Amino acid sequence: MDLIAHGLCEAGRLIASGDALVFAAAGRSLAISVAAVLVAGALAVPLGVFLADKAFPGRALLVLTLRGGMGMPTVLVGLLGFALFSRRGPLGGLDLLYTPEAVAICETLLAFPIVVSWTHAAVSGLDPRYAETSRTLGARSLRRRWTLAKEVRLSLVLALLTAFARCFSELGIAMMVGGNIKHRTRTLATATALETSRGEFARGLAMSLILLVIALLVALVAAALTRVREREAR
């Protein structure tokens, strides 16, 4: 219990004193995960709607595979990323290993199946009359799918938030591909791991508390945004 109290105090102190390293790590974590989620979202939402709207052979299998992909271990993605970006790997020439960009690319992979699966599930759950109505109204498939996506926007926000939460708190990729380099690729999660291995348990706890607070703030902002949207829609 002592440790938890200590951690809380330390978290307060770190925030109040504006600890440069912690704030830089937090900013880095945030930038990387937001970039990953935006890229993943731009690709995954259209695919999710498409998968729900259009029947084709092998669709069920694809959906199932993507759902399975939601449980992808971050260490596995990290290892794959390392194999790709390593000097001896196929993309070694890009010199991306141990950069925030490489972490963001791998986290996009992590976020992608989550957003696809959630979008697909949300659109599939819609009353089939939506699609039919817009079809009879003569809406072309692109336009129809846009309508469908708009119909489930709340679920989409939740899908993006879930993906963000996964990316923001993940450790495996940031360690393997980012390398936890001070001033360059250290994120809140890897900083927490470092403090823990150092035996600075209170500091480690403080960092994860800060991580939790930021995740909460992001959820709040998303909630506020969707609320405004809902009101406007009415």
Add this chain to the structure above:
Amino acid sequence: MKIHWPKGAVPGRVVVVCGVLCLVLTMACGAADPKGRAVLRLATTTSTRDSGLLEVLVPLFEDQEHCRVDVVAVGTGAALRLGEGGDAEAVLVHAEAAELQFMDSGFGVRREPVMYNRFVLLGPPDDPAHVARLRAASALRRIAEGRFRFVSRGDDSGTHKREQYFWEQVGGRPRWPDYVESGRGMGATLIMADELDAYVLSDEGTWRRMAERLSLREIVVEGEEMRNPYSVMVVAPDRTGRDRRLADLFADFLISEKAQRLIQDFTVGGRHLFHPLRLKR
């Protein structure tokens, strides 16, 4: 929203069985050994575990004293913290200054130097800074002056502490952009140095184990200051709330002739890694 639990959804019997199961599991996972053996919690550094030395020594001790040893391998800093908090009865680490402080603070009641291995300065095969014939501290200075790449553990580990000691020897570490702090274990740091074509200070054990996969080579190995001594410490009973008997026996064991011979004969890839400090000649 209110949640309505349907009546009879979870029969009382199930609850009781689950409760008993939880209790049994907790007991099984707790400090007590299912075979009734006494348990020694040993906090140590990853280097002793990763080299495989503990897998030779620990089973022997377990058989000899009919006990079980739970090894927690973490960084030196964390290992000392575990001892300080009373979450381990014995600590086996390599950081002399920190060990002495640990004893002075009353966290430890006995300290026995056991063995040493060596640090090695590794670097790119072509040694761009031309430091191969220097001693470690001067080599580091020249690497800094030439602004060559260097990967540091940056985690307060025994190896990081030694690096900091070398920097102190040459009047402090200059700042340059290619000095990179990995904040990770030795293995991950070696991989990083390999990827970045950088210089790096390593313990010999981890280096030997990984040498085959890396393109780094040994640059500086000589010198008394590259010695890396390990000590075992018995944690004060008022910290752990447990008997110190087993921890004392473990310390006795590590400095016994039998264990010291095993340490001397232990090899990885045909090389001796640890050198006993208590072997009578």
